[in-house]
Amino acid sequence: MNNNIIYELTPIEFRLDLKDPFLFTAHHIDHFPAGNAQLGPVSPAQNHEYNMYYGETVPGFPEHPHTGFETITLVEQGFVDHFDSLGNGGRYAAGDVQWLSTGNGVEHCEMFPLIHQDKSNPFELFQIWFNSSAEQKKQDAAYKMMWREQIPHVFETDQESRKSDIRVISGHYKETEAISRPPHSWAADSRNKVNIYLLTLEPYAELTIPATSPTSSRFAYFYQGNTLKIEDQTVQHKYLAELKPDAEIHLKAGGLEARILWLEGEPIDEPVAMRGPFVLNSAQELDDAFRRYRATHFGEWPWDSPAPVFKREQPRFASYEGGQRKEFPESEL
Structure with missing residues (x-):
C-alpha cells in the first residue's frame, strides 16, 4: 500500500512494528x-x-x-x-x-x-x-x-451530531495538553511532538486529525470496530496504518464504534542496538x-x-x- 496519505497497511496479531522514536x-x-x-x-x-x-x-x-x-x-x-x-x-x-x-x-x-x-x-x-x-x-x-x-479528553461532534472522544496521553490535541511526562523522556520536550491518543468514534462518526511535522513518524492502529475509512481508503479492524505526517487525516467509523491507537513523534535519529x-x-x-x-x-x-x-x-x-x-x-x- 502506497498512496498520498497511507504509506503502508499491516495486519496485526499481537506486535506493532513501528519507527523511531x-x-x-x-x-x-x-x-x-x-x-x-x-x-x-x-x-x-x-x-x-x-x-x-x-x-x-x-x-x-x-x-x-x-x-x-x-x-x-x-x-x-x-x-x-x-x-x-x-x-x-x-x-x-x-x-x-x-x-x-x-x-x-x-x-x-x-x-x-x-x-x-x-x-x-x-x-x-x-x-x-x-x-x-x-x-x-x-x-x-x-x-x-x-x-x-x-487524563484529558477532547470531545468533538461532526455535522451529523456523531461524537468522537480523543484521550490525550502525550503531547497535545489542538489546544488541549496532556499530563506532563517523566522529565528524562524524549516525549517531555514539546519540540519532539510526541502525540499519543486513544480515539473512540461513534458509529459513522467523522473526525479530522491535525497535521504534524513532515519529519515525524506517524501510525494509526485500528483495533476495535468493523471498518474505518482513512480518507478514501477502507481499512479493516486490527490493521496498522503508517500515515503521511504533514497532512490532516480524515477518519470515518463504520457501523460499529471504532477505537484507534494514534502514535506520532519526531525521530531521535540515533543508532538502535536492541537485545531482549x-x-x-x-x-x-x-x-x-x-x-x-x-x-x-x-x-x-x-x-x-x-x-x-x-x-x-x-x-x-x-x-x-x-x-x-x-x-x-x-x-x-
Missing part, C-alpha cells in the same frame, strides 16, 4: 476466568492457554530487567500490580496509564491479579516500547502514573549493560517474591521515592 507496541488481550483466593484463575489452566501468564499463580510477568528505553502501558481492561527494584509499587486499572523510564537500569514486575471472584476477568492493554536518547539512557529510572480521572529487554546504541554498550546487570541486578530486589501482588481489596495507588510517598486517584480517596 517508537520501537514497537504489544497489544495484549486475555480472557481470564473468575479469580480464586490467590488472585489466580479459579479453574485449573495451563500457562500456554493465555498470552500473558508467566507467573506460577497470578498471570503476569514476574521480576525482569530493562534499560535504555521507556514502557508506556495503557490499560483498557483489568488490573495491573507494579513492583520495582527502586522500592516502588502500585495498582492501576482500566483507563489508567503508567509511563516507566528505565534509564540506566531497573527491575520490575507486572502482575495481573484476577480481582473478580463472581465473574470473568477480561484483560487488555497496550504496551508501547518507546526509545530514549543516548543522554536519557544514562539517567536514573523513574515512573509516573497517569490516572484515568486526570535492553535498548542501547551499540553492541558494546549492550555487552557492558548485561555485565553490569549480572553484577548488580540494577539494585537489590526488595520484595519477598519475584511475582508479588497486593491484596484483593487494595485500591488503585502508586508509591514513589522508594515507597516514601504514596499517591491515590481522587476516586480512591
Whole structure:
C-alpha cells in the first residue's frame, strides 16, 4: 500500500512494528476466568492457554530487567500490580496509564491479579516500547502514573451530531495538553511532538486529525470496530496504518464504534542496538549493560517474591521515592 496519505497497511496479531522514536507496541488481550483466593484463575489452566501468564499463580510477568528505553502501558481492561527494584509499587486499572523510564537500569514486575471472584476477568492493554536518547539512557529510572480521572479528553461532534472522544496521553490535541511526562523522556520536550491518543468514534462518526511535522513518524492502529475509512481508503479492524505526517487525516467509523491507537513523534535519529529487554546504541554498550546487570541486578530486589501482588481489596495507588510517598486517584480517596 502506497498512496498520498497511507504509506503502508499491516495486519496485526499481537506486535506493532513501528519507527523511531517508537520501537514497537504489544497489544495484549486475555480472557481470564473468575479469580480464586490467590488472585489466580479459579479453574485449573495451563500457562500456554493465555498470552500473558508467566507467573506460577497470578498471570503476569514476574521480576525482569530493562534499560535504555521507556514502557508506556495503557490499560483498557483489568488490573495491573507494579513492583520495582527502586522500592516502588502500585495498582492501576482500566483507563489508567503508567509511563516507566528505565534509564540506566531497573527491575520490575507486572502482575495481573484476577480481582473478580463472581465473574470473568477480561484483560487488555497496550504496551508501547518507546526509545530514549543516548543522554536519557544514562539517567536514573523513574515512573509516573497517569490516572484515568486526570487524563484529558477532547470531545468533538461532526455535522451529523456523531461524537468522537480523543484521550490525550502525550503531547497535545489542538489546544488541549496532556499530563506532563517523566522529565528524562524524549516525549517531555514539546519540540519532539510526541502525540499519543486513544480515539473512540461513534458509529459513522467523522473526525479530522491535525497535521504534524513532515519529519515525524506517524501510525494509526485500528483495533476495535468493523471498518474505518482513512480518507478514501477502507481499512479493516486490527490493521496498522503508517500515515503521511504533514497532512490532516480524515477518519470515518463504520457501523460499529471504532477505537484507534494514534502514535506520532519526531525521530531521535540515533543508532538502535536492541537485545531482549535492553535498548542501547551499540553492541558494546549492550555487552557492558548485561555485565553490569549480572553484577548488580540494577539494585537489590526488595520484595519477598519475584511475582508479588497486593491484596484483593487494595485500591488503585502508586508509591514513589522508594515507597516514601504514596499517591491515590481522587476516586480512591
